[in-house]
Amino acid sequence: KAGVTQTPRYLIKTRGQQVTLSCSPISGHRSVSWYQQTPGQGLQFLFEYFSETQRNKGNFPGRFSGRQFSNSRSEMNVSTLELGDSALYLCASRTGTRYTGELFFGEGSRLTVL
C-alpha cells in the first residue's frame, strides 16, 4: 500500500510569491491534515479536510488555505510569502471513518523563502 505522497519535496520561492503544495493520501483515507514544522515553533496544526470540507483550522493567517478534491488529494496554498513561512510542511492522512488515533505522515515539502 503506497504511503502519503507529497510534492514537491523541495522548493525555493521569494517573498511575495505564492506556493501550492500537493498531498496524496493513502488509498482509502478520506481525511487529510496539514502541519507546519519550524525550528522555532515546532509542529503546528494548519487544517484538516474530510470529504472535501475543511473540518478544523489552526491559528494561521488567511494567507494559508487549502482544499481537498473528490479523490481525497489535497492541496495547500500560501500566498504573499514571508520569510517566516520557510518550513517543512507535512501532510498526514487517516481513514476518517473510525478514530484509531494514528495519523500517517508524508515526508514533507520543504519550502525556503528568500
Add this chain to the structure above:
Amino acid sequence: GDSVTQMEGPVTLSEEAFLTINCTYTATGYPSLFWYVQYPGEGLQLLLKATKADDKGSNKGFEATYRKETTSFHLEKGSVQVSDSAVYFCALIVQEDSSYKLIFGSGTRLLVRP
C-alpha cells in the same frame, strides 16, 4: 489550552545505554497520548500510543506508560542503538467536533554514538 512539554535535547548516549525522554501534558479530560519519531529527512512515524490511564504502549523496544496522576508519558528504552538516532515527539490528540488534531511537544533529538 492543551499542551505538551518534553525535555529539551539533544540527548547524547552511547550505544546500549538506557534512554528516558520526559513528557508531561496539560489537557481537559483524558486524551490519547502518542510518541512519534522522525528520522533524518523523513516524515513522522507513529512509534507507540496509549489511549487510557495506566496503558503501556510499546514498540521496537520503546515503552511509555500513561500516568494520569502525574500527567506524564515518559519514553524509555533499555538499550539504545545507533539506528535510534532521531527526533522524538510526544503528542496528544484533541477532538473538536468530528475533527482531530495532534498537539505536539517541541521534540527531543537523540544522538546515539557507537
